[in-house]
Amino acid sequence: MDAQDAGTDPAWLPPAALSAVGARRTLIRGAGGPLVDTVYGEVAEACARFGGSVERGGRGADAAASYGLVLDVGGAGWGDESFTHARANATTTITAPGERGLLHGLFHLVRLGEGAFQGERAPETHRPALPLRMLDHWDNVAVHPVMGQVERGYAGGSLFWADGRAREEPQRIRAYARLLAACGINAVAVNNVNVHEVEAHLLTDRIGEVAALAELFRPYGIRTHLSVTFAAPMVLGGMPTADPLDAGVKGWWADATARVYDAIPDFGGYVVKADSEGQPGPFAYGRSHADGANMLAAALEPYGGTVHWRAFVYDHRQDWRDRTTDRARAAHDHFAPLDGEFAANAVLQVKHGPMDFQVREPVSPVIGAMPRTRLAVELQVTQEYTGQQRHVCWLGPMWSEVLRFRPDGETAVGGLADGLVAVSNVGDDPYWTGHPLAQANLYTFGRLAWDPGADPRAVLGEWIALTFPDAPERLVSGLHAVLDGSWRTYEKYTAPLGVGFMVQPGHHYGPSVDGYEYSPWGTYHFADRDGVGVDRSAATGTGYAAQYAKVWADVYESPRTCPDELLLFFHHVPYEHVLHSGRTVIQHVYDTHFEGVAEVEAAREVWTSLADVVDAARHARVAERYEEQLRSAREWRDQINSYFSRKSGVPDARGRRIY
């Protein structure tokens, strides 16, 4: 199948992915419902292609031994998401208390393929570790003069909106919903968290367009959410205030929310970026963020909706001269004191690191600091700072490290959070994600949200097996070769040792070591002729390290114990400082930058060697992006090395060319 011809790539659901299911005689048993209809439709379509058959029966129908597959749903309406998988007497069964579980069970079988229909299998119950697995689209309705149709989008236009209007392409959105369901995602927000004038109206007079999207997502068990502006009562309601404690404001939101649920009975809730990078919020009225979130939570509560309140609050007009302010501290400073004050249906949405989706950051100290608050951890699937889908950078290992991190030394992030949210990397590109291999990031996100403890490399294996059915071993190992280590490769040739932000301002693609050094954004490296890095220790720095529980505060406090990869995030050290690796900081910079480029060269060679086992269009698209990745990696290498060579005066120990 040629993606360009079809308009959309089948990604991890090519027809062959359902061949095992479609070859069976299947009984779907139990109560009906829209998701059961979806399951039936999936199985029936697969049977038409692969020779099996499917019947439906009531809960009491007899599962004769002659059925190869029985999908059994108990109860009615929206049930929970669990399912039980078993196999006995040559019959595979999926038993689910509700239809959402049944749908998950179906895609579980898809992943197992023929393996689901072999031997015996004792009952295993699967359930998602995180109830909320959400994808946020930073899609604008109207094209933004600077940010375009999709803010930080690298895959063409929006699936939902074009030039101010809703797109009328239900087929593509339905195909998209199906892909999301197949990796376990159960919620989407359909517009940018920066809510501009046009987008504000989605909440009121344009709610019908959101409802039309919800219709398309609903059959795949996905609830639709909306980003709203905190100033909506003023912008849309003509009120003089948006004060969250004002009775009129509360009433306005209650009315608006009632109308939203009239249009979308299973509406998921609101996403709010308040008091952040210029967006309005409760600070204007001397109210806390708990006041703001709880006011919206109260409006949503009668309908079972949730407010996602982003914790991305910091001073983006900082003075670079002021060394006492530390952006990394901001979310903890603002939110930790509010622990326990948020409503039960308010979710605080916290970026995984304290800064902004850099290739390497410590885990945000907010995540361990608010045990009495529902938290969602926000990841960035769209590769804003990790190559913008022109570079191969599979983020599974990074996200896995975050989810396995134990803020208190005991419970992992994946066990503390209520949800995992990611900024989408999808657009109207024929491959959905621009770079065909970036599909793996979206798939991996969904699967890690379901099971944060999963081995990311095994998840990648699933993606490969689904996306490239019947792939020869050479292709499987080739894909692993170019993807497995691609995040660490990207880290090697970009900003070193956790220092972050050495990107071109604005668009954030390509290197600019000092690009943000004298800016108001709070993202500095403080490199001088003697050393580099930010002192965030409690003893001599900004005190950020002390925002962690003692188990980590002690580790981060000293350069002697701080992990190498985060050294420059926590400490300002001389260029000749010796890392745990035995190398000096400056030699590490040189070495990793030469290594990173060499690794891209090697990956490109591997990809070239796969030309005969990948369809031509996909191979060409990836090959073309490798050219750009290699050019860009060399630019990174040379700029970073030149910058630090000129500044430190220390030559490369191996005498390689530095400009």
Add this chain to the structure above:
Amino acid sequence: MDAQDAGTDPAWLPPAALSAVGARRTLIRGAGGPLVDTVYGEVAEACARFGGSVERGGRGADAAASYGLVLDVGGAGWGDESFTHARANATTTITAPGERGLLHGLFHLVRLGEGAFQGERAPETHRPALPLRMLDHWDNVAVHPVMGQVERGYAGGSLFWADGRAREEPQRIRAYARLLAACGINAVAVNNVNVHEVEAHLLTDRIGEVAALAELFRPYGIRTHLSVTFAAPMVLGGMPTADPLDAGVKGWWADATARVYDAIPDFGGYVVKADSEGQPGPFAYGRSHADGANMLAAALEPYGGTVHWRAFVYDHRQDWRDRTTDRARAAHDHFAPLDGEFAANAVLQVKHGPMDFQVREPVSPVIGAMPRTRLAVELQVTQEYTGQQRHVCWLGPMWSEVLRFRPDGETAVGGLADGLVAVSNVGDDPYWTGHPLAQANLYTFGRLAWDPGADPRAVLGEWIALTFPDAPERLVSGLHAVLDGSWRTYEKYTAPLGVGFMVQPGHHYGPSVDGYEYSPWGTYHFADRDGVGVDRSAATGTGYAAQYAKVWADVYESPRTCPDELLLFFHHVPYEHVLHSGRTVIQHVYDTHFEGVAEVEAAREVWTSLADVVDAARHARVAERYEEQLRSAREWRDQINSYFSRKSGVPDARGRRIY
């Protein structure tokens, strides 16, 4: 008069400027013509206001002693631009062989005011040193997605175009033409040298809109020129080539030009930016720039038109790693070998410096290197790199230095060139130029084009006297205090010692020391921990210094003889290098940056003290811009000082605060 109310500020032609002329009994004698009508109209309007009278008579009319002013034009049609001014027997006379000279003579009287009507005055003949005194508008017809309506415009929208259409505001354009004529400008180009798709059509199907502008400029002796794309035969004519030696191409241009002259009989000619920053040009066909220019010159020649061919040709996709390429060399490398090959009606338009309108550059070596070519020197009145009309930066002294420079040690630039051209700083802002004091730059440009040897401070005095009639001495001296030294002040707090380009990429406002350091634009400073600057010597550098005649090549070749203010343009020197001033380079950087900010603070104080002698709206506008200038100057000071302090490790000898 409140500029905001009237829509346009009277600038240097407030009604009072014509009070002396308007109080006389005047005879206009000799042949008629449209410019004589203009002169008559000006005098009549002034008389209506100030009590004088004006009559017209034939050449033989008797100039009775009872006339206070006789304006005497001889011959008919377009004459030359000279005029003779005399006074005897209580009658002031202006005698001009042609009507253009008569108009210049009138404005000469305006500048002299009552002084023109006192005592006796032996005949003095005035004529412009440069026949071509042209203002180029970088105005787009359609709003460009990045550059907007006016490329590098800081004074609102275009006077001529808005959102793809011609503006229908003849009153304002007529007022503008009058201001230009009053300072001696005699040519305008009405669209951007970067000719995009929409603008290309001005040459053909939209020539009527250009003709309408020409109608408005013509009564003030100003010829209209058009920027055209070299690819016009392809873009507009559907031809397969734009090869300047192709007979079809030549024919296309001949036909197109004939139609232009049908619409605009006194059309000035074409302005062309070819093979420059992505614009098409003759290189694509293996032809020289003389081939390209001469082809257009041939099309224009039958009608007396001129092609202005810009010499701004360089590699804007340079690799920063490549130290052998030097953008400063490019114009001389490309054009000097072509000396003598350009047609008589081709003018090579050369930027005054080898780079791009920095606050300090040496004079372009092209200017002395092409004695057999007609040259126009291009200045930038719009303050792209000199504060964008948010900073006070009166450029008269810089331009005067350029015009007085003697490339061969003998003849000054002002005597070598055929024309002076400037990029306009005007838009639809009520003050024309955004910053009211930036009007002085436009006026000074026109006057220096007329007389390149003029004392710029005297020209500024003229501007003050005209713009602020009956100003108390305190205002006159205050305006001199804030304007006279403002260019050197700006230089002090921005990029030091001729090094240039330490600006934010793209928009070019505010500091970014490394903003262009690793870019493809060829604008580097090569600062490392030991020193800074570009070695352009012949002995060890790029050889640029040797592009000058020996008298200058010898001076620039060595740091010992190179003027301090150009040291880093020509040499890479250690931070401890001692300047002729006795200070080290690094201490010079610190000192000048502290001084520059202090000078802005002082200028702001002076301006504040003038509140009672400047109209309120104008005072407020300037005061508001001083706030921004001061903020920006401090930002420059601190970024530049921090950058070099961090890099050099050398402390400020005076222990001032460096961040």
